[in-house]
Amino acid sequence: MSLADLWAQHWFRAFVTGSLVLVFALGNFYITLWLERKESAWIQNRLGPMRAGPQGLLQVLADLFKLLQKEDIVPRNVDRILFLIAPFVAHIPALLIFLVVPFGPNLVVADYDIGIIMIAAVTSYAVIATFIAGWGSNNKYSLLGAMRGAAQMISYEVTLVMSVIGVAMMAGSLKLSDIVLAQAERGVLGWYLFPQFIGFIVYLIASLAELNRAPFDLMEAESELVAGYHTEYSGFRFAIFLLVEYVHMIAWSAIAATLFLGGWVGPTPADIPVIGPRLFGWMTGPVWDNIWGFCWFLFKTYLLIFIVIWIRWTFPRVRIDQLMDLGWKFLLPVSLFNIFLTGVMKYGWNVLAESGSPLRWLFWLWR
Amino acid sequence: MTAQYLSFGVLALVTLWSAYKVVTARLITHAALWMALSFTSVSGIFLMLQQEFIAALQVLIYAGAITTMIIFAIMLSSIREIRVEPQQQTFGQRIRASGLLAVVVGLVFAAFMTYVYYVSEIPKEAVPDPGLLTVRQVGATLFTRFTVPFEVASILLLLAMIGAIILTAKETE
Amino acid sequence: MEQTRELLINMGPQHPSTHGVLRVLLKLDGETITWAEPDIGYLHRCFEKLSESKTYPQVIPYTDRTDYLSAITNEHAFCLAVEKLMGIEVPERAEYIRVMMAELQRICSHLLGLGAMALDLGAVTGFLYAWRDREKIYSLFERITGGRMLYNYLRIGGVRNDLPEGIIGTPRDGRDKADKTIWGFINYFESYVLPEWDDLLTNNRIFQWRTQGVAPLPSEVAIAYGASGPVLRASGVKWDLRKNVPYSIYDRFEFDIPVGKENGDCFDRWVVRVEEMRQSARIVKQALQWLAENPGDYIAPKLPRVLKPPKGEVYIRYEGSRGEVGVHLVSDGSANPYKVKWRSPCFTHLQLLPVLAPGHKLADMIAIIGSIDIVLGEVDR
Amino acid sequence: MELPIYFPLGLGALLFGIGLWGALTRTNAVRILMFIELMLNGVNLNLMTFTRYYYPENATGPILTLFVMTVAAAEASIGLAIILQIVRNRGTVEVDKVDLLKG
Helix, strand or coil: CCCCHHHHHHHHCCCCHHHHHHHHHHHHHHHHHHHHHHHHHCCCCCCCCCCCHHHHHHHHHHHHHHHHHHHCCCCCCCCHHHHHHHHHHHHHHHHHHHHHHCCCCCCCCCCCCCHHHHHHHHHHHHHHHHHHHHHCCCCCCHHHHHHHHHHHHHHHHHHHHHHHHHHHHHHHHCHHHHHHHHHHHHHHHCCCCCHHHHHHHHHHHHHHHHHHHCCCCCCCCHHCCCCCCCCCCHHHHHHHHHHHHHHHHEEEEEEEEHHHHCCCCCHHHCCCCCCCCHHHHHHHHHHHHHHHHHHHHHHHHHHHHHHHHHHHCCCCCCCCHHHHHHHHHHHHHHHHHEEEEEEHHHHHHHHHHHHCHHHHHHHHCCC | CCHHHHHHHHHHHEEEEEHHHHHHHCCCCHHHHHHHHHHHHHHHHHCCCCCHHHHHHHHHHHHHHHHHHHHHHHCCCCHHHHCCCCCCCHHHHHHHHHHHHHHHHHHHHHHHHHHHHHHCCCCCCCCCCCCCCCHHHHHHHHHCCHHHHHHHHHHHHHHHHHHHHHHHHCCCC | CCCCCCEEECCCCCCCCCCCCEEEEEEEEEEEEEEEEEEEECCCCHHHHCCCCCCHHHHHHHHHCCCCCCHHHHHHHHHHHHHHCCCCCCCCHHHHHHHHHHHHHHHHHHHHHHHHHHHHHHHHHHHHHHHHHHHHHHHHHHHHHHCCCCCCEEEEEEECCCCCCCCCCCCCCCCCCCCCHHHHHHHHHHHHHHHHHHHHHCCCHHHHHCCCCCCCCCHHHHHCCCCCCCHHCCCCCCCHHHHHCCCHHHHHHHCCCCCCCCCCCCCHHHHHHHHHHHEEEEEEEHHHHEEEEECCCCCCCCCCCCCCCCCCCEEEECCCCEEEEEEEECCCCCCEEEEEEEEHHEEEEEEEECHHHCCCEEHHHHHHHHHCCCCCHHHHH | CCCCHHHHHHHHHHHHHHHHHHHHHHEHHHHHHHHHHHHHHHHHHHHHHHHHCCCCCCCCHHHHHHHHHHHHHHHHHHHHHHHHHHHHHHCEEEECCCCCCCC
């Protein structure tokens, strides 16, 4: 059986692409963790890890190795099965999100027609995982953390989906690759960041809450709940929770990059005006397109990751009732208004573009 | 091909086993989690039936919203400590009687379905190569042919929301 | 009838935000606290009893270790008590050095208190900025006293040694000399650190959400519970022992008493502390001016080798970093004190927890603990 | 679909049966609510099966399922609210024990 035959097999393709996604997630987890430590150190007048490897590059490896070596403690009174499976359940949504993200023009694992809804759907499991971990630990702090987490994630999921609806309206599709293509047609100003600025801000805040990152890290708030739902975890199970947190962060940033910043769209060296085609003309074709697309995608993702880390080390934590107020009483109405605004503006452009009235430039961004 | 049978078989087994565990799990929290698993595998079957949209909604609404809601109710009312008491004889009898009932109902139901299938006018062969139903089509139908039911459904949801809030809000005296 | 079950949780003794080993028992209804009770004694070291078997100068290192974040002010209080008991005249220069050190220590202590409160509220960066600036004070203190945290610098009747050469600096010293000269630190502190705190936290919307309206303490309750220091002033009572009952040479300095708005919530306590740091910096500046103008080397009077105060007792009220430190000394005429009683502000403030906490959320609990700024070493003594 | 239609239909019927079994034997109100959800799931499965096998281009089936889900969500929220109220007033979730009309 040749490789091409093997590739035609569904199971083989699923296996290979799944493994690639896993490798991508783990590699970026490593980089993100290192970035977080260095960036927080930079913000806080410290150096951060410096000893293991140049600029502490191997520190994450050392830490993970340490965590893997540790004894896997299962406290006596926990709900044993739930306690043991919780990290793996938490793992599911974080990785599933990557299935629909277009990494490049043709680099999508499963280009679902329902991309955005699929993302929202798999996120539900994060709630369940939190609950399993918190309830299974049989610890009051864990339980409080799990309760907070479940309430928070359920509330913000609504806001998150609502903030993205505007993008779906603009692109006329829920498919992520379609959304990227719709942005690609219009250059930088066609990025949905500009017409959907409200949506982008709401998305950013809501995804922070969904990720349980500071200032919304209520369910593991170390100064209140010790460590929230993973108080009882140690060793590699704790490492998996850490991994999930960061993979989630990468995933949400990747989606934000796709939805608002144009995903893999970006100029390649061949697009440089005069010398581009002559010098870098050979860098075209499907393979090179994918490579450049992937680079742009990574760049945008890391830009957002950088912002997320920056926010974490700047703001204090909000309280649970303030969080709920913010979500339900402010962000949700704002995102609903954004949907309304998008509809009006799109309609306005459609009407005025035919008549050729100069007023249509007001609606140009929403064209 | 057998892949379809295999995947269906696995999903069906998971569905049925977890549904069975919902009935028999001793802790109500476990029952809720088994229920989530059951919903998930049903959504897998929806995927097999090429209904991505419904599969995603199944996960979103059932495994996400309803399970969480039930879990919250369990937590808030501290029912989690109530276990199924082992009422020795009556319980066993009830299980047997009701298990029989379940089988009977299931069989009658399946038989009825088959009957409907045979007497009805629908084509007996599955449509050979169906075009995939897109979200766009569903949405278009929903907002044209089913506008009134759609609005009624949203009013229902609104009423449910208001009702739940009124019922659970603490009375401020 | 409500039938929601209350959840009893143990906050501490091992908990990240109880500032030491405090255990607070909490009853929660959902996330709302219905009942709170502090349980203390995990850090009890018999300071008061131990002092009875030490001579008077030997007690000074122990006073360092009661409120270990504000060591100089404790030493100062104890020294003042002994001096009052014995009627010792303190050299003027020594007194100026003491006051300057005490005010620097107050800045240092408030920095940590505010930083820890910020950390409790989730702002890790504020905490590390506080450490960065404390580090500068510590390097100054290290050069002056030889110790970084527990100094044993004050002596009965004076101080151990004069200020080292060049530590005062000039008023033109800037940020680059912040950890070399006191003037440099003060200038750096006023021009850089305080605005930074304002930008990073005081004017931060989330921070204000978290603190404003949380655990208001009416002035009557504050007085009834014996609160003092920033906690009392935050409730709107203009009471500062340095002004109202002047001791030492505080009547020679110009400074204001910052007070909070009437309700005295966590935010007021925060603002009062920030303002107090500013006022302390003013006092330090005045002291530095005097010290630069009046050089000298008379910093401690000649005292007998064994101090034997006359029979009698004395009570000193001292405005420590966290509130009113009271030292009650009873002497039976021997070289050892007959009785040392230490009135600790933190102990008093901790008793406010059952009053402040109920009705607030669990997350507010740590804001409250942070805002009353307790040091468990002083609570348990 | 190569799979005979009996398979998913049978699965739906069995799911419905299990749900019914549970709903009839358990007295815990929350559990009964769960079984109702299971039964609705079985119904949904049937709907989707028929859609897929006979009317794959017709959006009516999915929309009907959508409505079933809506009703399920509404029912769950109201049901749970009522159960919470019962728990508060009676201190029990056993439907057997809630047999007094007066609250």
